[in-house]
Amino acid sequence: MSDEDYCAAYLAGLCGVAFEEIGKESGLGMVVDYEGVARTIEEVVMPVHFKVELGLEGRKRIEEIGGVYSKARKVGLEFEGDTEKKNELATKEIREASRLFLDDLYREMSTAGKQK
Numbered sequence: 001m002s003d004e005d006y007c008a009a010y011l012a013g014l015c016g017v018a019f020e021e022i023g024k025e026s027g028l029g030m031v032v033d034y035e036g037v038a039r040t041i042e043e044v045v046m047p048v049h050f051k052v053e054l055g056l057e058g059r060k061r062i063e064e065i066g067g068v069y070s071k072a073r074k075v076g077l078e079f080e081g082d083t084e085k086k087n088e089l090a091t092k093e094i095r096e097a098s099r100l101f102l103d104d105l106y107r108e109m110s111t112a113g114k115q116k
Contacts, residue, residue, distance in 0.1 A: 008097035012105055019109055031112045035083070038066025 001009070022029030030049050032040050042062050046052045054062070090098075 002093060002097070004091070004093040004097040005100070008094075008101040012101040015102070015105055015109070019105065019112070022112070031109050033110070038062050041066075 018029075019031070022031060030045060032045060042054060042059055046054050046058070
């Protein structure tokens with residue numbers, strides 16, 4: 001198995017377990033697309049899923065936190081989307097491994113996220 005296949009299979013395993021947990025009876029889990037996550041938290045997760053109204057201060061806080069890069073080593077580094085750059089850098093092998101191990105699960109998770 002290539003490194004690319006191994007990594008994609010491992011990621012699919014992690015995502016699959018998370019997705020299974022979301023589907024359990026508790027109803028507490030929810031699939032949320034990374035793109036536009038702050039807005040989704042404001043408009044869907046809090047008011048619809050958890051039935052909590054944020055108010056102006058809560059919305060401001062989400063916008064504030066959503067604009068900061070969570071993996072930054074420097075505190076307060078502003079978030080800049082890099083999806084396009086990562087897609088451009090992905091090799092043929094990475095794309096093939098992703099298609100093989102992740103595409104079906106991604107489609108299933110995307111569909112589930114839209115149903116909530």
